[in-house]
Every structure is written in C-alpha cells, then in structure tokens.
Amino acid sequence: MAVTKSNDSPTKNFAVLTPLHKPGNITLSDGNRIISTSSNGWYGITGSVCIKKGEKRYFEGKCITNVRIYFGLSRITNQDIIGSSTVERSSNYDYMWRTTSDNEIYYQGSNVSASYTAVSANDRVSITTDTDGEVKMYLNGSLVHTYSQKMVDNVDYYPIYSVNGATSTEQFEARFGTDDVQHQVSGFGLLTAADMLSLDGAPA
Numbered sequence: 001m002a003v004t005k006s007n008d009s010p011t012k013n014f015a016v017l018t019p020l021h022k023p024g025n026i027t028l029s030d031g032n033r034i035i036s037t038s039s040n041g042w043y044g045i046t047g048s049v050c051i052k053k054g055e056k057r058y059f060e061g062k063c064i065t066n067v068r069i070y071f072g073l074s075r076i077t078n079q080d081i082i083g084s085s086t087v088e089r090s091s092n093y094d095y096m097w098r099t100t101s102d103n104e105i106y107y108q109g110s111n112v113s114a115s116y117t118a119v120s121a122n123d124r125v126s127i128t129t130d131t132d133g134e135v136k137m138y139l140n141g142s143l144v145h146t147y148s149q150k151m152v153d154n155v156d157y158y159p160i161y162s163v164n165g166a167t168s169t170e171q172f173e174a175r176f177g178t179d180d181v182q183h184q185v186s187g188f189g190l191l192t193a194a195d196m197l198s199l200d201g202a203p204a
Contacts, residue, residue, distance in 0.1 A: 014177035015049035015059070015191040017161060026163075030173070033180075034064070035161050038169040042070060044162035047174060049191040051158075053133040053151040058188035059159050060126040060181045063099065064171035067119050070162035071172075072096035072106075073127055073135060075155045093160065095135050095147060097125065100164075105137065105145050113145050124175070127159070128188050141183035159191070 016032040025039040037043050051057045051073065061071050074094040091109035098104050099119040104111045119125065119139065126138045133150035136143060151157060163170040175181045176191050184190070 013193040015047045015159070015174075015193075016176065017045050017174050018048040025165075033175075034171055034173045035163055036165075036169060036171040037163050038165040040164065040166040042162050042164050044070065044160055046076065047159035047161070047176065047191060049159075049176075049193060050156035051129050051151075051191070052156060053129075053153050054131055055129060056131055056188045057129045057191060058126065058181070058184050059191055060124055060175035060183065061161060062173040062175055063119055063121055063123045063125065064173055065121055066168055066170060067099050067121060067123070067172075068164040068166065068170050069099050069172045070096055070160065071099065071125050071127075072160045073129070073157050074160050075152075075157050076160065094149075094157070095127070095137070096160065097137055097145075099125065107147060107149050112147070112149075124182050126181075126183055126185075128185050129157070138183060138185075 017028055017035055019028055019032060022028065022045055023043045025037050026043045026045060027036045028034065035045055047059065063069065072093060072095045076093060094108055096106045103118060105113045124140050128136045129151060135147045135151060137145045161172050161174055163172050178190065181190065
C-alpha cells in the first residue's frame, strides 16, 4: 500500500491519530494515520485535534478492509476509550456511525437512523461541523445523515476512529490533510494544530 502523505508546514500541522493512551490491541501505522486490530472488541482512538461548536470543520476516513468500524465525533478523551467494547452503542459517545451489516447511526447510544447503503472497502466516510453546531455525515461525498442534536458550547469534540477485528484484521485510515482528503466540503476547513487556538469558524 502506498504511503499517504500530507504536506505540513511549521504553521499548519494537520491532525493525526494520537498514540496517547492507545489501547494495547491497536496498532498505528503510516505516520499515525492507520488504525488496525485483529482482536474482537470495539477498540477506539481519537484524532489529535479537537473541534468546538462554532467551527466549520471537515474530516474523513478511508475504509481499507472489511469495514467493521465505528466512526464519529464525540466529547471524549483518549483515556475514556481504553479497552474493548466501550464504543459500541455507548451513551458516552455523541455522533457515531457503525458501518457494519447493521449500518446504523447513533447519538449517545440511541439509534437515530439506519438502512443506508452498505459501506465497502475503499469507501470514504466523513463529517462536517457547522457554525451553529450542526453535524452531518457523508459517504463518498454524498450526504447520509444530518443530526438534529447540535454540538454544545464550551466542549471539546474529538474525531473517533474505531475498529473490530472479530472476523479478520481490520484497518481504517484517518484522512485529515489536503493531500489525502477526497471529498472536502466547500467552506469547511481541515483540522490543524492551529485550530486548537482559535474559535473563529474560518476554514483552515
């Protein structure tokens, strides 16, 4: 598999998957962009840059294998996702999409929508957050779901990438930079270290 790269600069460092508090069953590779496991259980990790209400942001994930994954955005810390089975339908997680045979979308553990087209290897899933706190999910650039539940003020939300290797080794790739996202929505900025310092809502 070709190595993915993002052309960072000293003033624009794109997010990656953070290795801090990483569950032991997870392996990170490709510059902390790919999460993988062959263990049974929903093992999760966060992106290194958070989003606050008021910011227009976009981030993406590429399904590499059989896509037993959870993907989302939540007011959660890395410490909260150590261990297995904490992601699946958990009320501790806000905006989550389970792209398995159930193919369901959750908010804080409750199924809010289902019966979407199945996600396959090499598909791209993505999320936007708007200035009013609206969260949307996309599949290959097409809108899948708009949440009625808005982000709340003064809270740090993190991208969530989770895999389950119950049937085979699962791999899921975080896409944060200009060279690796494919369906960035116009007007929505990518996640960079500078976003941690500003709440202006302007694209990065």
